[in-house]
Amino acid sequence: MYKLLLSLRYLRSRYIALASIISVMLGVATMIVVNSVMAGFSFEMKNRIHGILSDVVFESHSLEGFYDPQARMREIEEIAGEHIAGMTPIVCVPAMLSFEYGGRNVTRPVQIIGIDEDTKDSAGDYSKYLLHPQNREKFSFALKDGGYDIYDHQGVESTPPRDELKETGWPLRRKKAEWLRRWEEEDARFKALHEPRVHEDMEEHPLMDAEAHAAIEDPFKNSEPETPVFDMAKDQRPGIVLGFALASYRAPDGRDRFLVRPGEDVQLTFPTAGTPPRAVDGLFTVVDLYESKMNEYDSNFVFVPIRRLQELRGMIDPQTGVGYATAIQLKLKDPSKGDEVRDMLRSSKRFPEGLYGIYTWKDKQGPLLQAVAVETAMLNVLLFLIIAVAGFGILATFFMIVVEKTRDIGILKALGASSSGVMGIFLSYGLSLGIVGSGVGMAIGLLMVAYLNPIADVLAWVMGQEVFDPTIYYFHKIPAIVDPWTVTWIVIGAMLIAVLASILPAIRAACLHPVEAFRYE
Amino acid sequence: MARADQTSPVGKANRSSSPTTEGLHGPHFVTGPQGAEETKNAPQSQLQTPPQRDVQLRTENLCKNYSKGKHVVPVLRGVNLEVQRGEFLAIIGQSGSGKSTLLHLLGTLDAPTEGAIYLDDERIDHLSSGSRNRLRNQSFGMVFQFYHLLPELTTIENVLMPLMIGNNVGDFFFHRRKYQQRATDLLETVGLGHRLHHRPKELSGGEMQRAAIARALAGNPRILLADEPTGNLDQETGREIMRLLVNLNKQENLTIIMVTHDLSVANSADRVVRLVSGQLELA
Ligand SMILES: Nc1ncnc2c1ncn2[C@@H]1O[C@H](COP(=O)(O)OP(=O)(O)OP(=O)(O)O)[C@@H](O)[C@H]1O
Ligand SMILES: [Mg+2]
Numbered sequence: 001m002y003k004l005l006l007s008l009r010y011l012r013s014r015y016i017a018l019a020s021i022i023s024v025m026l027g028v029a030t031m032i033v034v035n036s037v038m039a040g041f042s043f044e045m046k047n048r049i050h051g052i053l054s055d056v057v058f059e060s061h062s063l064e065g066f067y068d069p070q071a072r073m074r075e076i077e078e079i080a081g082e083h084i085a086g087m088t089p090i091v092c093v094p095a096m097l098s099f100e101y102g103g104r105n106v107t108r109p110v111q112i113i114g115i116d117e118d119t120k121d122s123a124g125d126y127s128k129y130l131l132h133p134q135n136r137e138k139f140s141f142a143l144k145d146g147g148y149d150i151y152d153h154q155g156v157e158s159t160p161p162r163d164e165l166k167e168t169g170w171p172l173r174r175k176k177a178e179w180l181r182r183w184e185e186e187d188a189r190f191k192a193l194h195e196p197r198v199h200e201d202m203e204e205h206p207l208m209d210a211e212a213h214a215a216i217e218d219p220f221k222n223s224e225p226e227t228p229v230f231d232m233a234k235d236q237r238p239g240i241v242l243g244f245a246l247a248s249y250r251a252p253d254g255r256d257r258f259l260v261r262p263g264e265d266v267q268l269t270f271p272t273a274g275t276p277p278r279a280v281d282g283l284f285t286v287v288d289l290y291e292s293k294m295n296e297y298d299s300n301f302v303f304v305p306i307r308r309l310q311e312l313r314g315m316i317d318p319q320t321g322v323g324y325a326t327a328i329q330l331k332l333k334d335p336s337k338g339d340e341v342r343d344m345l346r347s348s349k350r351f352p353e354g355l356y357g358i359y360t361w362k363d364k365q366g367p368l369l370q371a372v373a374v375e376t377a378m379l380n381v382l383l384f385l386i387i388a389v390a391g392f393g394i395l396a397t398f399f400m401i402v403v404e405k406t407r408d409i410g411i412l413k414a415l416g417a418s419s420s421g422v423m424g425i426f427l428s429y430g431l432s433l434g435i436v437g438s439g440v441g442m443a444i445g446l447l448m449v450a451y452l453n454p455i456a457d458v459l460a461w462v463m464g465q466e467v468f469d470p471t472i473y474y475f476h477k478i479p480a481i482v483d484p485w486t487v488t489w490i491v492i493g494a495m496l497i498a499v500l501a502s503i504l505p506a507i508r509a510a511c512l513h514p515v516e517a518f519r520y521e
Numbered sequence: 522m523a524r525a526d527q528t529s530p531v532g533k534a535n536r537s538s539s540p541t542t543e544g545l546h547g548p549h550f551v552t553g554p555q556g557a558e559e560t561k562n563a564p565q566s567q568l569q570t571p572p573q574r575d576v577q578l579r580t581e582n583l584c585k586n587y588s589k590g591k592h593v594v595p596v597l598r599g600v601n602l603e604v605q606r607g608e609f610l611a612i613i614g615q616s617g618s619g620k621s622t623l624l625h626l627l628g629t630l631d632a633p634t635e636g637a638i639y640l641d642d643e644r645i646d647h648l649s650s651g652s653r654n655r656l657r658n659q660s661f662g663m664v665f666q667f668y669h670l671l672p673e674l675t676t677i678e679n680v681l682m683p684l685m686i687g688n689n690v691g692d693f694f695f696h697r698r699k700y701q702q703r704a705t706d707l708l709e710t711v712g713l714g715h716r717l718h719h720r721p722k723e724l725s726g727g728e729m730q731r732a733a734i735a736r737a738l739a740g741n742p743r744i745l746l747a748d749e750p751t752g753n754l755d756q757e758t759g760r761e762i763m764r765l766l767v768n769l770n771k772q773e774n775l776t777i778i779m780v781t782h783d784l785s786v787a788n789s790a791d792r793v794v795r796l797v798s799g800q801l802e803l804a
Contacts, residue, residue, distance in 0.1 A: 002685035009673035411669045414630055415683045416658025416740070418651065515631045518621075518665070 002412070003421060007429035010401070011436070017429075020397040021437035023390035024494050028441025029448060031383045031490045032482070036449045038376040039486070040479030046369065048294045051125030053361040055338050058345065059327035060356055063093055064273045065315060069325035076328065080344045085333045086122025089325035090115055091309050095270035097246065097302060101259045108246055110302050112270060114309035117141055123329040126303075129154075129292045130241065131165070132262075141239025141305050143287045145170045148262055154293065160255045165262075172263035173285070177233035237265055238308040240284035244291035245299035262286050268302070273313045273324065282312050338362065387494050391501040394433065398426065398505035402512075409509050410517025423510035430502025434495035442491055446482065453477045576642075577776055578604040578627065578744060583636035584799075585622055596622050598799035599636070604744075607774040609767065611787035613804060614796035620780040621748050623796065627778065628661045628746045629653040640743070658687045662737030666749040668729040670721040676732045677717040680704040683740035707735040711765060727758035734765065738775075745769070747779040751786050763789045 011017070058076065060066045069089035077084065091114035098107040117139055120126050127139040131148045148165045167175075248256045260266060265285050271277035284304060292298055307323070310316050315324040332341060338360035345351060345358045362369065402409070409422055448455060456478060583600040586593050596619040604610050614620045625631045627638060629645055638646040645656060657663075662683075670679045684700045685693055693700065708714055711731035721729055730750055737745055747766065751759030767789050769775045779790060784804075787793045793804035 002682060004690070005678065005685065006671070006673065013673050407669065408671050411671065412682075412686070413654075414628070414657060414663050414669075415686055415736075416654045416656075417686045418654045421686065513631075515622075515625050518625075518669075 002417070003424040003428050006425050007432055010425075010429050011432050014401060017394070017397050017401065017433055018436070020393040021390065021433045021498065023393055024387055024434065024437035024498060025441035025444065027383055027387035027390055028438045028490055028494045029445035031380065031387075032442060032445030032487055033448050033452070033480075034379050034383060035376065035486045035490070036445075036480040036482045037452070037478060038372065038379070039481040039483055042369065042372045042376070043481050044479045045294065045372065048292050048297075049365045049368075050335070050361050051128075052292055052294070052297055053364055054124035054329035055332040055335050055361060056330040056341050056345075057327055057359050057361070057364065058330065058351070058356060059092075059359070061354075063271065063277070063326065064275075065091060065324040065326035066356075067317065067324050068322050069328055070322075072325075073328060075350055076330065076345065079348045079350070080341045083332050083334065083337050083341050083344075084330055086119065086331040088116050088119040088123040088329050089306065090120075090327050090329060091306055091313070091315065091324070092326045093270050093309070093313065095268050095302075097242075097266060097268055099260045099264065099266040106259060110243070110246065110268075111300050112268060112309060113301055113303050114306035115303050116306050123331040126290075129290050130288045131291065132169075132288050135288050141241075141287055143169055143173065143236045143239065143263060143285055148288070152291075154291070160253070162256050162258075164256075164258045168262045169287075170263060172261060173236070174233045176264065177231070180232065236285040236287070237283045238285070238305055239287035240266060240268070241288045241290050241303040242266070242286055243298040243301045244289045245295055246302065247286070247289050260286055262288060268304070270313065273315045280312055282308070384493065387497055390437075391497040394430065394498055394501035395504060398430065398502050399508070402426065402505045402509045405509070406512060406517045409512050410514040413512075413514035413517070419510040422512075423506040426502050426506035426509050427499060430499045430506070431495060433502075434498025437498060438491040438494035441494065442487060446487075449480050449482055452480050575606045576603045577606040577608075577640070578602075578778070579639045579642075580627070581637045581639070583623070583626060583638065584634045585619070585626060585631070586634045595799060597626070597633070600796075600799070600801055602794070602801055604776060604778060606776055607770070609770040609777045609789070609791040610779070611790035611793045611804075612778065612780045612796055612801075613782060613784060613787045613793060614780075616782060618796045619799060620782075620796055624746050624748050624778065624780050627744075628663055629656055655687075658683055659740050660743045662740060662742035662745045664730070664733050664737050664745065664747040664750045666752040668721070668726070668733045668753075670729055670732055670736070672721050675718045675720060676708065676713060676724070677701070677704050679721070679732060680707055680736045680739050682736060687740060704735070704739060707738055708732070710738075711735045725758075726754050727761060730754065730758075730762050731765065734762075734769075738769070742775075744776040744778060747777060749781050750779065751781065751783065759783075759786060 058072070066072060073087045073089070076087065091112075093112050093114075095110050095112045096107055097110045098105050100106070115126070121139060127136050130136050130139065131153075132144050133147065133149065133153075134144060136153075146167060146169045148168050150161045150163065150165050152162075242260065244256075247260045248258045251257050263286065265283050267281055267283055269279055269281040272280050290298065290301060290303065306325070310323040316322070317324075330341070332338060342358050342360050342363075346353070351358065412422055412425075413419075580600055580602045583597055583602075584595070585597040586595045588594070600623060612620055612623065622631070626633050626646070629638075629648070633646055636646075637644050640656070640660065645653070648656070670676075671682065674682070681700060681704050684704075688696070705714070705717060708717060708731075711734055713728060713731050713735065716724060716728060716732075721732070724732065730753075734745075734750070737747075745766075750766070751762050754762065763786060766777055766779070770777050770791075777790075779787075781787050784793075787804070794801045795804045
């Protein structure tokens, strides 16, 4: 009873001790913030990586791929069918993307992923990152007649609207075609000055369309009369979905500026599957953008129809018409069974190790996830050291208080208090300091997590520099997840440190001889 | 063997001034010094009290040495003392003669180098620390020159302290009304009824010493040990404190052993002994 009363009174009257626990408080607060942000980051990252990579990937080591993915999928089904929720074949190939922006050619290295638009979504989250609502519903490589999201559908309300995406898709394509046609008309008018005979023809057919005109320029076109005439305003090339960061950049004001928009054509150059590989190219029409907000993917991936890619790369067997694929993505009924399914497939002996690689998404992104885990662990060690340093502060302060309270300790003993009782006073004092420190620290930490983004904004304003630069992270806000267990452990750890730090002074107080204590007068 | 005041708390007896308190009540305690003079005649003949009287505290050849390395400083060299139940004993001596040391030994705050101490014929100097704690909590009350109140606590909390120490949380909480009443009564007895919730630093020296006396009585002790209770007070206040102690001694039949170097203060006591070169002699 007296222990409690005295430790509470000491708590109230010794502000110096409260000062010594400010570091405990700050340590607890920062640990909570750091852990929440790190947890938020890795959760977002895992989520996205997982969705993009699918649970298990079955891939060939070569770019030529393997024959007949459907047969492979049947074999996989036989081995691990009970775990599998969906599968899709893909073709992955490195490529060069080029398109025209501002009158100049922009070239980017990319990874082409040839996907089957019907089954792709059965093997992972793909279409939920697209910008067109219909594509998110049911994806197709057909160009849409406008209606692309201007507001970031995954983002927060504060995301600036992407006005440049208004009137894209077919309207944009028609506008472009119109401009092209007018230029060609204009050119033709002046070219006609040099060739009077054609000039006469032109006068007879003043509304000759652009494609027909091109046919005149290109004599080879005439040798293939069956090829339907390509009208840019009405026809689209094979669809392509570009990674968001490939198609845009983020301006310093936080707005996204687009280099290429749905409805425009881009060119891909990539190696064929033969030996030696030759470079081939193909024109594609951008039908949507892919925004996973993982910069690594958004600035790397382009998606095209698998059939078209197989054709261009010579991955279709001329006799049977059956294609090749470089990988099969598997989605599992229970995502946590990834390792199990991988091992089942590996140990089935049907897929020799040298020819295929079978990985879970974690294997694929192991280094990245591990880096985040190591970083979190390091930060925790450092921050916990801060709290430990605070512990030494408490130790020193407590020794001071014990010396100051020598006489009082003598009195308590003269009144019959036991040594353990006196020790209890200082231990419970330490504990109550720990409770106050970590309690206030926890409150501050949780408040900071709750108002993380406004705080980041204020810091940015004070320092004149973006704390959390969205052009780097591609998240509009700092993600944070508060894990109650982590918070509990941090708080318990801090209280433990406060108690540990008070043990030595408490022992000293307990050992104090009452008569010695009185001799201080 | 029953404790003199076990049934009636000091405060209640005094405050209500109920007719149950016998002859001691009245002019007797007002003229404390006179009473002391009366009794002083009897033991003056010898240091050891007559055997027919009720000896409550007794020491046998009590020695205390302090050693600094090889150097041994003998402070007490064989103190033989007997204190009767209900006696008011004053020990005088020069500064440094070992008065406080003796008092601490009697109160089991320190262990003697040699010799023994008996409380009600029970040896107490080599008890376990737990038993000695209980003894200090319940059998002895101590008052010091510098009051030694706990500065963080209010007056009443200071008085409650021995009760809080002697009871565990549950018991104390269960009896808190009773204990609070007792502490209030005690404070009223010492004349501090209006200062219950003041901090020690808001009190005068005399008030602090009264509070300290109330605290010493809270555990319902058999013996009050006072180390220069007036040493830090002016004469008039000192006299008031002495009147209070004499009152308690007479009215409650409380045994008091008081240490002082002031002969005029010591004269309030029933009997005065002098500590010279580590041994007791008659004053
Ligand atoms: N721990 C110690 N080590 C060495 N000597 C000590 C110790 N404690 C007390 N003494 C010595 O014992 C002697 C008696 O001390 P004590 O405090 O009992 O004297 P006192 O009679 O109470 O004096 P005062 O009237 O000043 O209070 C002193 O000479 C003191 O120096
Ligand atoms: Mg002394």
